[in-house]
Amino acid sequence: MSSTSLLPEGFHDRLPPYADVAARLEARILGAAFAHGYERVDPPLAEFEAGLASRLKATRARDAVRFVDPVSQRTLAIRPDITAQVGRIVATRMAHHPRPVRLSYAGPVLKLRASELDPEREARQIGCELIGLDSVAAAQEIASLAVEALTAAGVENISIDFTLPDLVDILAAGPFPVSADQIEALKDRLDAKDAGAVAALAPPYLPLIEAAGPFEAAHDRLCAFDAGGALTSRLDGLWAIAQSLKGKVALTLDPTERHGFEYQSWIGFSIFAGGVRGEIGRGGSYTVMHESGAEEPAIGFSLYADAIVDSGLAPIERRRLFVPLGTDRALATGMRGEGWVTVAALDARDTPEAQLCTHVLMDGAPRALQT
Template identity: 30%
Template sequence: MALPRWALPEYFEDVLPVAAQRMERLRRRLLDDFRLHGYQLVIPPSVEFLDALVSGTGQDMDESTYKLVDRISGRTLGLRADMTPQVTRIDAHLLNRQGVTRLSYCGAVVRTMPRTTTSSREPIQIGAEIYGHEGIEADVEIVRLLARSLTLAGAKTLRIDLGHMGLFRALTAHAGLDAEAEEALYGILQNKDVPALREFVAGRPQIVADSLLPLPGLYGGPDVLVRAMSELPDVPGVRSAISELLHLVKHLGNLPLSFDLADLRGYHYHTGVVFAAYSGTSPAAVALGGRYNEVGKAFGRARPATGFSMDLRDLVALDGEVEQSSGAVLAPAEGDESLAAAIEVQRAAGEIVMLELPGHQGAWREAGCDRQLVLRDGAWRVVPLEE
């Protein structure tokens, strides 16, 4: 049976007036707050050459990207599935600054498949990135800004899960795993498949089991880091990763932090601290981020970088408040200068004023009007809308 012409593809949806108004208000609130923290807004194009969009991000982004052929150049284009590579290109190639650069962004991205069964294939992605500082101080700043952003969005409860990609890479190097084995291990840990992990280490040298078997159990509060120091091999990469996570605990102790040392989200491009934020009882993360020092290499400068992104569609759902509107004012479509002046006074005060077009009497309430401008005693006054 053919779909009606008004039907949308699965996991795409329209944003209707009330939700769109909330989304736009939140977008402005967050971008203005980013600006107050020194993050400058950039607006990349929605389409780029494919190799620029997926360079340095691994196969995950390539599989998520819609592809098309450019009729001008003949090259393959990609419809962006993530704005972070674009912002990295802007920092590395266009701005080309030597010091620290803070950038923010907001725009729609399109993905071939949804991230979860409840998410859209067209997220409205908003985020912030820091370039040019290798130290853990940048990670502290970005996690703090993330928590502040979710509070501004109305998150009632919050949990921020932290991990470290450097720890995993140090363990696999210590265990002597090649690239193929590491990729297989990544899939096992992402699925939290402990029996498969035991099967993976079986028959391999004991150093492999010692390095990997403790990982699935290393999740929880800050005490996890103390356990990790005793349960994981004492190698430099592991020590430095745990040290960075302990630094975050020290400087972000007022935030609800938890740890999952087997979480490999962003495995193909993250290089250090990684994090995911959760709100309420939903199992899906409302924000993702972490350090990705190598992505800029594709654009000629592998600058240190860390940041986070969120979906405005998800964020507007965090605040469970029902939109309360004061309604709009209906005004005559034609009148003298005094009417025009009265309308401007109302709009300057923040009121919505709609002009009454002929032939629609009785239908203005569905457009949101609950009052009207009428001329009484020589002056324009706002009164309740007549039935």
Template identity: 30%
Template sequence: MAGNWNNLQVPAGVRDLLPAEAAALRELEQELVAFFQSWGYQEVLTPTFEFVETFQAGSPAGDEGSLYKFIDREGRVLALRPEMTAPIARLVATSLRREALPLRLCYSARVFRYEEPQAGRLREFHQAGVELIGAGGVAADGEIIALAVETLLKAGLKDFRLGIGQVAVTKGVLQDLDLPREAVARIKVALAGKDLVGLERLVDEYSLTGLKRRQLELLATLHGGKEALEEARANFIQTGAAAALAGLEEVWQALTAYGLEKWLFIDLGILRDFDYYTGIVFEGYVPGLGVPVCGGGRYDGLVGQFGYPCPATGFALGLERVLMARGEGQGGGQGGYLVAGRDLAAVLRRARELRRPGVMVIIDGESQNRQEAAARAAARGLALVWVD
């Protein structure tokens, strides 16, 4: 093995977490799960890998190219989970099928996607999120979006905005273009990536004019509050989107009354990465971070694909992205004690007395005197406890 450089490296898109960063991530994870539970959401865990069929409904644009797939010794195709919504939909349709609805479930887990690595986009990363299963309508959509805003605040973010869209409107506009599937897919990529130059090029390439051109331009550029909803209502009526926009307006009014308007804006160009979304969708953005820090929405058809039709909505946060947005590439120290002395048994007893949740206690068996122990404690940012 000597001289083999590969055994010293990790693959592209994955990374080691050093102690401070690992501690910051774990603390954030525990805080968020506890916060979800305070809203009535119960934690669940699903397998890291499942049969590939579980994820086929949730593959981006119906493509399995982002899945890490492998074959077991019995010849069955398995995949590492690329997200948590599809596994939880399967869980609800099987093990929780007899439970009363709605179900409020939460999770924190590693997920895996074979994507091009870049800042804020890894191939293995941590997600925390919630799923509200069996509840439709304005109340459920409002709860999930309100919880998303409150979660970002709980995570320590202040300078963020949450864009809210409605995929029924977006899909209606794309369907009315009457273009081949490949052309629509290219336009979706440009919309999802907020690529206005690329979208303009595609509009010219496919000779889109008049109302079709106007509606695509509005999807990409229409942002704002109530005034954006009014403009959308005036321009998207031909798509049959009146009911969808009315529901979006009801949710907007409820969230405004709740006092969340400063963090929200309308963005009908939001498509999300997965094709199972059916209604209101949203994404959270932080200045300086080129990817959403959170996202989610309504997916009323997904659970039904596992044989248990019911409405559902939810969201997930990328924990590494939250830490990046907070500027915490390195975690902060917890504080605590360094316990030292000449009598090892007494040192051990004193350390046990000091230990409690959230307090770090380190035993120093190397220092020969109080001065040496004090230097070690100061270097670690700990308080010295010397046992005579």
């Protein structure tokens, strides 16, 4: 194979029928979102780096591919995530819109570099953002919508793992003080479940490593740990959110999970499905920054279409009807009106097998091919 026909590392073509599967997955997720009032926005693939990096509190465009725009001579960034772009839209062009604003989106994102666990640099991101609220009711709507949208797309055996992204900050400012120069190291070691390092840095935080697992048991352990009540409002809210999902999905809790939740505020969650090694989505609360310096609460979720499609979770729906040469076109038109995909023979040598058809039109009716 010629080197000019190869793709860079971390990129790939999506061929039939999987490109169609991905398109149907996206349409069903966005359809479920639209039914709940989430209207679609479509931001550009690239924009000014400075605007992209500053729109969400506590985030940076460190994963963005950058280049100099030959027109403006300013640095542009190809988006590594669409959430920040939605934040820009609601803080500028939709700043006058009544709150909360419900928006959905879908599109490609590009990472500067990949990891060993996730070697792909290009991905398809689908999501919903609710801007103007990050209340328990808003979190319940967002989490329930993520589950409903995935179910509508044919994804089964869904589970959600909750976390509390600002947990250490709250505790460090209250009952368990930690010096400012040690907070990041403590968060990192808690995330890694490194009990030895946590004991050396801040022994009172050790119980947090054990407060992970099935939701109710983990929640009970966190409540017992929170003797001073610093986390009461968060734990009560988390319980209410979990109760709204009980019986629909499996629920777990890992209060010290940090990777990927750098800009989330009081709640975060990862979405998993049976048969997939990693997560298929992520969500949580965050803060949108306005140019005036004002901060606006928000909450949302993003789903990773590639992980879902590549794992075979989205069903392949290939029902193709072979239309023999000379068939009345009106008959084929009628079959398409009934939901069939018709593939017309263009010469006498064409066959249903060559066109990957599942049925053939015979005597005016579909007939299944023998397998």
